[in-house]
Amino acid sequence: MTVSSISSTAHSRHSELWSCILDEGALATEPVLSGLAVRYAFMETPELPLRAVFELDLLGTTPESIPECIAWHSLRLGPSCYSGGKQSYSRPIPIVKDRPGGQNTNKHLQADPILNVLDIVKPGVLTGDEVRKLFLYAQEKGFAIPAVNCTSSSTINAVLEAARDQKTPIIIQVSQGGSAFYAGKGLPNGNQEASILGAVAAAKHVREVAKAYGVPVVMHSDHCAKKLLPWMDGMIEADEAYFKEHGVPLFSSHMIDLSEETNEVNIGTTRKYFERLAKVNCFLEMEIGITGGEEDGVNNEDVDASKLYTTPEDVYQVYKSLSEVGPNFSIAAAFGNVHGVYKPGNVVLRPGLLKTYQDYVVEKENITNNKKPVFLVFHGGSGSTHEEIIEAVSYGVVKMNVDTDTQWAYLCGVRDFVQEKAGYLEAQVGNPEGQDKPNKKYYDPRVWVRCGEKTMSKRVSEANTSLGNVNTL
């Protein structure tokens, strides 16, 4: 019996993802066969039928030969694991050879090429059904998608650029305050009119440009508390009008956050909104339990600590109620996550709780074919460790919000430029190279704003990489 491990590398155009269903008698696979290298693998289920996903180096190999190669040696794969990008976070996969001689178990094996994201959904803004397909795919492959808060066309473009360069789907979201900023801080917003207008404008901007970047985009609106429901109403009206004309909603998805209300009010009201959204094929994210910290003017820094951890019973209550309406919803549960970046404090992140939510739903609903029936969302992820993120994704997190870190990244690019070029930014004319030298090429916003876009884009790429969302198209 030998144990070896596979180290992962970035997946390139010379590699391809394959899945195979293995039944008894074909317990696993051989990592290197006839020049065929298994670059990454994870097992979907610990019991039979096993489902394995492999990234194979296809250089010098014909696709037809792959099933045979995989089947040739029977091995047993170890615990679920996956990788993404060059900065691999793959745990080694123990490979136990339980049939040293190997025998052709081809009859036990069906191999199909796994579809990539673009085989499932098209570039551009996705509908609710398409968001669900994308999330199912992400759960199956073991990655999550960053949802980046944007406040301008500049930040939106920076996010799309990162997604294009890394060949990934992406989630763009606007908060109520961010939407108002998008429309312009000079506009009145007493009845959420600027927030509605800004969110609609952002969605239309994304609809226009996303296809040019060639990436599928989930256009989403972020937290909407009870007092902000007129904002939600306005956005849904825009969805309904767009649906009438084009057969799809304007946005892909909205979040409603009534987590500060009682469970009864939270779930009851959320369900009413979900019924309305389901009619126009829009996805819904809801929150139960409270994310700590402060974001977009909502301060939960003094919330009772017990509310910062959602119970499996609460998650199940939501799952049960919303499932009766439709499948296109996700749950942001609180597992000690905190908005913003703070020094380590009293709230401890407990990603293990996410697994208890899935297990509880599986048990209550008697689900036999899916260990992760709930689409989970990770709010307040800024500042989390790599291990915490990986663990959360392994329990079915499909979306992780990124705001604080990308805000900081955008500033860094602008700040560094201004500091570095200080001598060129004191007057329109005159710099260290001469008193009559013009400075237009330094103060043109296309120069210094672009610096912020680049550093923000880089930070989005880091989020993609840490979530395993690289080369997924």
Ligand SMILES: [Zn+2]
């Ligand atoms: Zn949040």
